Amino acid sequence: MAVEITDSNFQETVLNSDQPVLVDFWAAWYGPCRMLGPIIEGLHGDYDGKAVVGKVDVDNNQQIAMQYGIRNIPTVLIFKNGEVVDKFVGVAPKASIAEKLNSFL
Numbered sequence: 148m149a150v151e152i153t154d155s156n157f158q159e160t161v162l163n164s165d166q167p168v169l170v171d172f173w174a175a176w177y178g179p180c181r182m183l184g185p186i187i188e189g190l191h192g193d194y195d196g197k198a199v200v201g202k203v204d205v206d207n208n209q210q211i212a213m214q215y216g217i218r219n220i221p222t223v224l225i226f227k228n229g230e231v232v233d234k235f236v237g238v239a240p241k242a243s244i245a246e247k248l249n250s251f252l
Contacts, residue, residue, distance in 0.1 A: 148191065149188055149190075149200050150199055150200065152170060152201040152203045152208070153208050153211075160199065162226070164226070167199070167232075167248060167251040167252060168199040168200075169194075169198060169199070169200045169223060169226075170201055170202070170223065171184075171187045171222075171223050172205050172217045172220055173203070173205065173221045174205050177220055177221075182238050183238045186239075186241045186244065189241055194248065219236050221236070221237065221238065223235050223236075223244065225248060233251070
């Protein structure tokens with residue numbers, strides 16, 4: 148299961164990570180987020196030990212969402228060395244997300 152990222156563990160899990168981190172900003176009640184969910188879970192398994200793949204529930208972690216200007220969901224940010232290096236909004240195929248993440252490994 149993808150790492151649950153919260154306001155309280157964001158610094159340690161994302162900003163201080165020595166691996167690239169893919170963060171899915173989502174909400175359980177929104178259809179496109181539910182469509183992207185299984186893709187994110189699959190990526191978590193594929194990148195175990197190579198990258199961190201996690202999810203931020205925007206309803207429960209509004210501080211992070213506001214900090215990164217998340218206005219639409221799902222939004223996926225890729226972090227490397229504590230900085231946002233890529234971003235996309237909406238549902239994308241697993242292969243295209245993997246290609247983006249691979250470029251930061």
